[in-house]
Amino acid sequence: MGTRVAPNAVAAVSEARQWDRLMELAKLGAITGADGAPGVNRPCLSPLDREARRLLIGWGKAIGLTPSVDALGNLFLRHEGTEPGLAPVLSGSHMDSQPAGGRFDGIWGVVAALEAVQALREAGITTKRPIEIVAWTNEEGGRFAPGCMGSMAYAGHRPADAWDDVTDGEGIRFGDALREHLAAEADIPRRGLGVVDGPAPHAYLEAHIEQGPVLEQEGHDIGIVTGIQGSRWFLVELKGESAHAGTSPVSLRKDAVQDMVRAINALNRLMEDPTDVLRFTVARIEVAPNSSNSVAETVRFTIDFRHPDAAVLTGRGDAIEATIRGAVRNCEVKVTERFHALPVEFAPQVTETVARAAAAQGLSAKRMPSGAFHDAQFLVPLCPAGMIFVPSHRGISHNPAEYSSPEQLAKGARVLAQALAELANG
């Protein structure tokens, strides 16, 4: 049905309105980064977060949407369907930011869902199913770790009180911050908590900035997100022996820095990937005694390995320890796996809907996995789920310099509007 109803809705998407709303929201927690970049610091469940939510609720109510809040503080704005009893289509993201974050990560997905729904309504397009705009609580994990608490609780992945005792940097408990927050939103109707208290949604579609440079580099408008890649994180510890840099012959050393270099060389060969899909990163290194004229006694370094294909993630990931042991010459080796998340695959029903919408609008689109985690991954077990990416300038994110243009964001909202219309009529 999307091919029939969508053109009007697409035309009703307002680039200016969406941008103005983002700029209005960006004032709440505005910070200035390097070179004057206009960033945001808006911790979850803070007064600033509540101000942002009130703005959103106001915009939603003004066009006839109904707000509600669940026990985790997840905020919903409901566009009613012609058959209100059917499971809704869910679309949104999060409104909290990193401590030195940008103006688009998360918040655009919420504003885009509002823009899409508003466009549908202004175009006079009804949908069989309700569409619910969602703002998930604490995706970033910047104030309370881990992130994605709202979507995890919604999905029944963890109990609602699982993080009550987590504290922020000032010692405030998550449970207390949440109670205070819900009290401040007591005027907003309460609803049950996701699939814990009710049925699953019909589908989930989240719009988000790419947070990587691929779409910009390759000149695409839209990323059709096929899934979220899997991640394995390792800590490698090498124990050698300190020695005098002047008196100790190189052949007799147990030099932990040189063994680290051997290990990384071997890992680079293991992780070679001409398709450039695999992500292999050594980004944290600690040397002891870290004195320029004392041969390194110990080195600790991290490995961050990601891939969308579980077979690659398992095959190469399982080879990491043996690869290091085979390369290291003089040090004792300890390899510890600290995190292991399998890849998530989005439903063809959603990705094909997004692909059709982009094609119908003559936009250049690329199928790609998401390199970062998102709330969407916790919806995958519940219903057909997916994501839409738009380009991030130079791939910069979690940084005040984060930028996507008004035009790029409008293209994303138009694809979202058409896809939501199709999903909500399916």
Add this chain to the structure above:
Amino acid sequence: MGTRVAPNAVAAVSEARQWDRLMELAKLGAITGADGAPGVNRPCLSPLDREARRLLIGWGKAIGLTPSVDALGNLFLRHEGTEPGLAPVLSGSHMDSQPAGGRFDGIWGVVAALEAVQALREAGITTKRPIEIVAWTNEEGGRFAPGCMGSMAYAGHRPADAWDDVTDGEGIRFGDALREHLAAEADIPRRGLGVVDGPAPHAYLEAHIEQGPVLEQEGHDIGIVTGIQGSRWFLVELKGESAHAGTSPVSLRKDAVQDMVRAINALNRLMEDPTDVLRFTVARIEVAPNSSNSVAETVRFTIDFRHPDAAVLTGRGDAIEATIRGAVRNCEVKVTERFHALPVEFAPQVTETVARAAAAQGLSAKRMPSGAFHDAQFLVPLCPAGMIFVPSHRGISHNPAEYSSPEQLAKGARVLAQALAELANG
């Protein structure tokens, strides 16, 4: 003449007496290291240092030696020659230690000179020239930086008041500590300051533990030190760009860790040395932001490069920056040379004397450069100079676990006795 006079002197060297004196001195500032290793913390010009010097003076006086002190606190014990007007042969080292030092570094060179002279005297051997045992002030630089102040001032390399304003960790000025020290030794005759106030010595010979593993690994008794290798120290700074480890394709990264690995690989090839004489060390690495899932934006690493041959030091050292620039792919490169000391060569007159003495005693000896700095290097411009090494267990030094056996130290003292006898009759 050594071949005639030495055998009696060699026989008179007492392994037990020398060891007992070292153990007596090791009580002054005794500390306990890892695994209960018995170390020493005896800062220069401290009350402990003065106690140690008083012990030495007492042992010297008991056998008829004459103490004297110069303006830097350098302490001398004079064995008179049959022709007292001739320039003396000088032998000794230092009595201060590293903050967590061992029982042999420096102090053995002083005790060995005393043992050698005592053996000559007990064997009834006279020498044409005087022999002066010297304990140089502040070789380690542990309390007041830099080290080798005493020998530098003696050699006129720097003025006697050059370091007056240097302060220790408690804010005490070197000038004040020295004045207090000289007041405490006011009963000891003062003498002029080295070549600033008088003629050069006839020769200088310093006994020292190797502080490296070569003699032990290769089974030698004695190191005939041919010189002190030159050193060049560099700081390398790589500036790339931080990026999300999950979203940023490897091909588009400016990863400072990967460029560091490329640089070290290339430097390892530049510094290849089948003779194992060259010392190339990367021992200090600082990564920013040093977060496991953010591609490294910057890396700073140090290079410590040493070689006894000035041509190698210059040739390969000058190639370091171009080698790094040729290897690095994505980062801006800055290479700063922070220290440059040319190699020092000891006089064949001294090295051959040591070689003859070792051979005459049937000891296994190896010609080798010193990897570490020593007071001896400042004597090189003044007179024929040289050093004798004995094995260091596992090459450990600047550490309570530092160890050379009583037998190894006695062999060193015997070679020193024979060499001093020969030099003092030359």
